[in-house]
Amino acid sequence: MFESLSERLSASLRAMAGKSRLTEDNIKDTLREVRMALLEAxxxxxxxxxxxxRVKERAVGTEVSSSLTPGQVFLKIVQAELQSVMGEANEQLNLATQPPAVVMVAxxxxxxxTTSVAKLARYLMEREKKKVTVVSADVYRPAAIKQLETLASEVGARFEPSSVEERPVDIVNRALKNAKTAFSDVLLVDTAGRLAIDNEMMAEISDLHKAINPVETLFVIDAMTGQDAVHTATAFNRALALTGVILTKVDADTRGGAALSVRHVTGKPIKFMGVGEKTEALEPFFPDRLASRILGMGDLLSLIEDAERKVDKKKAQKLAKKVEKGGRFDLEDFRDQLQQMKNMGGIGAMLDKMPGMGGMAQAAQSQVDTxxxxxxxxxxxxxxPKERKNPDLINPSRKRRITAGSGTAVPDLNRLLKQHKQMQKMMKKMKGGGMQRMMRGMGGMMGGGGGMPPGGGMPPGFPRR
Incomplete structure (x- = not known):
């Protein structure tokens, strides 16, 4: 996420971090590099x-001169101003109204x-414990109505049917009436999109907005379109009075121009960001956390929240107890660990949120074949089950049967067995309190600023491309 911007900013600020005294000249030189990095993004x-x-004004003032570590304070100023540009704090949806609260998505x-509507439905149901109805008012694309129906079924939201013969206002009014009857807390309305802004589209969506009077009007922006996305949001804001923005495809955006511009230019907060294709890949937008990630400082809070939400605690505790007692780490345990890592978004997503590891995230994604x-x-x-419990049973004839059944080749199986052996050896070292000692050792390594082990490569046992 925003790798290009992060690398450029980190390089620009690295020289400044070690300064014992800040002058107008060295601040000027650094800000010239920062300015270029932002423009290129x-x-x-x-x-x-x-x-x-704003950075220059704060840096050359008393805030830095009175500090014992001016270089570090300069970095904090840049972080604070990045956060300020994107918004001071996360702004949640305002659903405080007589249910169902109508949320219009444009x-x-x-x-x-349409995907963002499904993601938002899942988010509201899983994290806010809301009962959600979704409806498509896109009468120009029958495929959009069918897509939303499929996605609603996938996430477990109530779907209100609609057809291309109906008027958008009639569709939403009927959906609102039926959502009340079904005791839905929220009605999410997917509206018609266009390939470009036109007067007819703006008039139609403005009329729909006035008719249904939603409590939230969210504009979906493709982060990868940069400044074009910001200009589009500005045009929509004039017609609709937006209450917030959903930034999509953030995981694929190396630049970050839209994320850093949209709040300042439109005056509307980014409320969510899409970080993947799956319906669970929607995160609340926290300006402070993203500013920290852009500057390579990580985002441990989000990593902890991900673990709390996505890691199967019972399985994790069961494995920990098993390892502590000296139990054998078998292939079923190995499979559980693979699934837990996938649930957390993979190695790249985890490294991206760890302090000092942002640069490693991209390397990990390129090295590891997901x-x-x-x-x-x-x-x-x-x-x-017997082979999973005791991999030593797997002889050449069993290998042929296993690979034929999984559509893989014998070298794939041999590689997996080798990786399992390596993890098994590592788990043996954790017997009888070894896990706690390992965690303390990792804490010391991270605290010492080392980050990755010597050599900087991927740990042994991870599949490479």
Whole structure:
């Protein structure tokens, strides 16, 4: 996420971090590099100018001169101003109204609008414990209605049927009436998109907005379109009075121009960001956490929240007890660990949120073949329970049966067995309190600023491309 911007900013600020005294000259030189990094990231010119002016104003004042570590304070100033540009804090949906609260979702075609409606439905049901109805008012694309029906079924939301013969206002009014009858807390309305802004589209969506009077009007922006996305949001805001933005495809955006520009230019907060294709890949937008990640400081709070939400605690505790007592780490345990890692978004997503590891995230993604995890899981599933418990039973004839059943090759199976052996050896070292000693050792390594083990490569046992 935003790798290009993060690398450029980190390089610009690295020299400043060690300064014992800050002068107007060295601040000026660093800010010139920062300015170039932001412009190359497609951040709006007005945002870049205001940002660098504010950093300079704070840096050359008493805030830095009175500090014992001016270089570090300069870094904190940059972080604080990055956060300020994106918004001071996370702004949640305002659903405090007589249910069902109507949330209207708008945007251009291809921005991920319909998928975002499904993601938002899942988010509200799982994290806010709301009962959600979704409806499509896109009468121009029958495929959009069918897509939302499929996604609603996937996430477990109530779907209100609609057809291309109906008027959008009639669809939403009927959906609102039926959502009340079904005791839904929230009604999510997916509206028609266009390939570009046009007067007819704006008039139609404005009329719909006035008719249904939603408590939230969210605009979906494709982060990868940079400043174009910000200009589009500005045009929609004039017609609709937006209450917030959903930034999609953030995981694929190396620049970050839209994330850094949209709040400043439109005055509307980014409320959520899409970080993947799956329906669970929607995160609340925290400006402070993203500013920290952009500057390579990680985002441990989000990592902890991910673990709390996605890691199967019972399985984790069961494995910990088993290892502590000296139990054998078998292939079923190995499969559980692969699944837990996939649930957390994979190695790259985890490293991206760890302090000092942002640069490693991209390397990890390029080195590690994520599809290999699926192949490994398929291989283990193709084994008998007895083979999973005791891999030493797997002889050449069993290997042929297992690989035929999983659609893989014998070298794939041999590689998996080798990786399992390596993890088994590591788990043996954790017997009788070794796990706690290992965690203390890792804490010392991280605290010492080492981050990764010597050599900087991926740990042994991870599948590579």
């Amino acid at each position: 497609d951040v709006a010119l007005s945002v870049v100018k205001e940002f660098t002016d 945007g251009l075609q291809g921005a991920g609008k 599809k290999q995890f699926d192949r490994m899981e398929a291989i283990i599933n193709s084994m008998t």
